[in-house]
Amino acid sequence: MADWVFAVERAYVAAATGVAPTEIGAPSPPSLHDELLPKAYAAAGAVASRYLAVGTPRSLGLVVHGAESAEAGALSHAAHATWFLPRDVRVTGLGADGLAHSLGGHVVPLEEALACDIVCVHAPIAIAAAQLRRGTHVNVLANATLDSDLTKLATVTREVPGLGELAAGLVDGRQLDELTVFVIGDGSIALRALHAL
Numbered sequence: 001m002a003d004w005v006f007a008v009e010r011a012y013v014a015a016a017t018g019v020a021p022t023e024i025g026a027p028s029p030p031s032l033h034d035e036l037l038p039k040a041y042a043a044a045g046a047v048a049s050r051y052l053a054v055g056t057p058r059s060l061g062l063v064v065h066g067a068e069s070a071e072a073g074a075l076s077h078a079a080h081a082t083w084f085l086p087r088d089v090r091v092t093g094l095g096a097d098g099l100a101h102s103l104g105g106h107v108v109p110l111e112e113a114l115a116c117d118i119v120c121v122h123a124p125i126a127i128a129a130a131q132l133r134r135g136t137h138v139n140v141l142a143n144a145t146l147d148s149d150l151t152k153l154a155t156v157t158r159e160v161p162g163l164g165e166l167a168a169g170l171v172d173g174r175q176l177d178e179l180t181v182f183v184i185g186d187g188s189i190a191l192r193a194l195h196a197l
Helices: 003-017 037-052 067-080 096-103 148-153 159-167 188-196
Strands: 059-065 088-094 118-121 137-140 155-158 180-183
Touching (some): 003 037, 003 188, 037 067, 037 137, 037 155, 037 180, 059 096, 067 088, 088 096, 155 159
Parallel strands (some): 137 180
């Protein structure tokens, strides 16, 4: 089950170190209609959480908006299970009821979901520093916006080149109890890794 997440992690390491694994082809622009794109985003978010979340995360927040977004949230939960098994799963947004039920979680207001150790955002929301607590790691896996205070206070890692540099050990991940944010780009590295499986 975790093979897809490990494949994505290896692809980011290869991209950062310049060592291209033989199973990954030449770069091509991703299609927004590619059926594997939500899985690619979920895997990238899980890899980011591995290096940027607190050591033993106890809670996972999923912010969704609609059926497709809820499916992406379920993929994020599955991808994170590669390394983490948070006991407290909090889901918020349109489609939260069914997702929370299927994951054994709880439907909560947005502020409670944003108070988790790891938060995966699959909805177009605005995120402010004041909504988060110290030590939270946020994966921005949708077209969400970060307020200026958050970008100043948090350690923000962009997909390229940041995720590969983290996974390859070229830069440090979490230091203490700072806020950390991972922002997905086009997901093309992860997508190519998944197509190669």
